[in-house]
Amino acid sequence: MVLNYVWIAFFIVGFIVGIFKAFVFGQTGLLAEMLNALFDAAKNGFEISLGLAGVMSLWLGIMKVGEKAGVIAVFSRLVAPLFRTLFKGIPKDGPAYGSVMMNLSANMLGLDNAATPLGLKAMSDLQELNPVKDTATDAQIMFLVLNTAGITLIPTSVIAMRQTIALEQHIPNFNAADIFLPTLIATFIAFLSGIIIVAIYQRINLFRLPVLIFVSGFAGLIVLLHYFLSQMPADKMNQTIGAIGSGVILSIIILFITAGAIKRQNVFDNFIEGAKEGFNVSLRIIPYLVAMLIAISVFRASGCMDYIINAIATIIGMCGLNTDFVPALPVALMKPLSGSGARGLMVDVMRHYGVASFQGKIAAIIQGSTETTFYVLAVYFGSVQIKNTRHALICGLIADLIGLVAAIITGYIFFR
Numbered sequence: 515m516v517l518n519y520v521w522i523a524f525f526i527v528g529f530i531v532g533i534f535k536a537f538v539f540g541q542t543g544l545l546a547e548m549l550n551a552l553f554d555a556a557k558n559g560f561e562i563s564l565g566l567a568g569v570m571s572l573w574l575g576i577m578k579v580g581e582k583a584g585v586i587a588v589f590s591r592l593v594a595p596l597f598r599t600l601f602k603g604i605p606k607d608g609p610a611y612g613s614v615m616m617n618l619s620a621n622m623l624g625l626d627n628a629a630t631p632l633g634l635k636a637m638s639d640l641q642e643l644n645p646v647k648d649t650a651t652d653a654q655i656m657f658l659v660l661n662t663a664g665i666t667l668i669p670t671s672v673i674a675m676r677q678t679i680a681l682e683q684h685i686p687n688f689n690a691a692d693i694f695l696p697t698l699i700a701t702f703i704a705f706l707s708g709i710i711i712v713a714i715y716q717r718i719n720l721f722r723l724p725v726l727i728f729v730s731g732f733a734g735l736i737v738l739l740h741y742f743l744s745q746m747p748a749d750k751m752n753q754t755i756g757a758i759g760s761g762v763i764l765s766i767i768i769l770f771i772t773a774g775a776i777k778r779q780n781v782f783d784n785f786i787e788g789a790k791e792g793f794n795v796s797l798r799i800i801p802y803l804v805a806m807l808i809a810i811s812v813f814r815a816s817g818c819m820d821y822i823i824n825a826i827a828t829i830i831g832m833c834g835l836n837t838d839f840v841p842a843l844p845v846a847l848m849k850p851l852s853g854s855g856a857r858g859l860m861v862d863v864m865r866h867y868g869v870a871s872f873q874g875k876i877a878a879i880i881q882g883s884t885e886t887t888f889y890v891l892a893v894y895f896g897s898v899q900i901k902n903t904r905h906a907l908i909c910g911l912i913a914d915l916i917g918l919v920a921a922i923i924t925g926y927i928f929f930r
Contacts, residue, residue, distance in 0.1 A: 524809035528816035548815040555811035559804035570631035570792035577635055578788025579781055580770035586612030595724040601653040610639040621664035634795050634897050641898040649902040652716045658906050662885040663708035663913035666701040669882030679869040693878045695740050696924040700883035704917030711909045802896025810851045839922050842877035846918045850887040876925040883921045884914055
């Protein structure tokens with residue numbers, strides 16, 4: 515229901531602002547721009563959904579191989595103590611634990627193409643346990659919030675974009691991975707915030723050994739990674755980070771295939787079985803993705819986003835705070851709505867201010883440490899026909915806000 519009101523508000527507010535600017539300020543071409551943006555968004559939503567078909571077929575096929583080989587069950591047992599605390603109503607030996615863990619792992623490595631199909635698989639597994647099919651369960655809400663506020667161990671795509679722009683701007687010896695640790699810290703804070711917020715709603719006791727071990731263990735991992743990578747030259751650090759992400763994913767694929775071969779299964783047929791599911795899911799999400807993107811496009815094309823940014827800058831300035839980070843805020847405001855839109859705004863900030871500038875670094879940290887909450891909500895819940903999302907949206911947005919504040923603060927700590 516909340517998503518319904520948000521969707522309507524994007525259209526109504528954008529339309530009212532567009533009409534006012536067209537007939538009061540004489541910007542008569544704005545309405546045509548808004549209409550074009552509407553049609554472009556519908557086309558993009560359709561193309562994105564179809565474009566996901568190949569990747570989703572790949573990953574759901576691999577997941578089916580791992581499931582048949584029993585590897586997913588092993589993963590499930592490893593994370594079961596933590597997940598039994600966080601996720602209500604999931605059977606101890608069910609496949610959902612493994613699917614959820616694989617999705618969160620892909621998010622940690624910054625591999626968006628891998629995370630989406632794995633997330634859809636996890637949501638499907640959770641939906642099989644749902645007694646009221648059109649209403650989100652506590653476990654589905656926890657999963658979605660952890661997805662939108664997930665830890666990013668390696669912001670792979672952001673690092674790659676920064677390196678590309680640095681080459682365009684002829685910056686020698688540029689360290690595109692210098693945002694690695696700030697991003698990791700910001701996402702860890704957002705991840706913990708998401709857990710705490712949902713736990714409050716669902717009355718989950720977090721002061722239990724599995725949760726405490728996870729939090730302390732991950733905090734220790736951050737310290738070790740910082741020490742290990744800080745000893746390397748900039749170019750070697752970039753190569754090492756990329757190798758870690760790619761190596762982990764390839765190792766998982768080979769592990770699944772090898773396990774199936776050892777058990778003398780028909781691995782190829784298992785893959786085809788899962789790949790068929792991936793194609794069907796990509797078709798199901800088309801209307802949900804198109805619906806969200808067209809609403810966002812009207813709101814953005816009307817100029818409402820610019821008004822919000824200017825208002826924030828004014829308020830921050832009146833409080834006597836430093837406003838150097840404000841040019842990066844459009845990335846933060848767009849990211850919950852559209853990942854591709856936020857990516858475009860991040861590139862725009864880097865090209866305008868410079869990829870090595872403070873504003874460029876803040877934009878990169880925000881891009882790597884926040885998630886497309888409305889996109890995830892629409893696509894993940896839409897794929898299993900969930901209509902009543904309960905407290906999922908509000909929890910996800912609160913975690914996003916905390917992640918944004920953490921990204922800005924860590925940016926000042928590391929780069930100011």
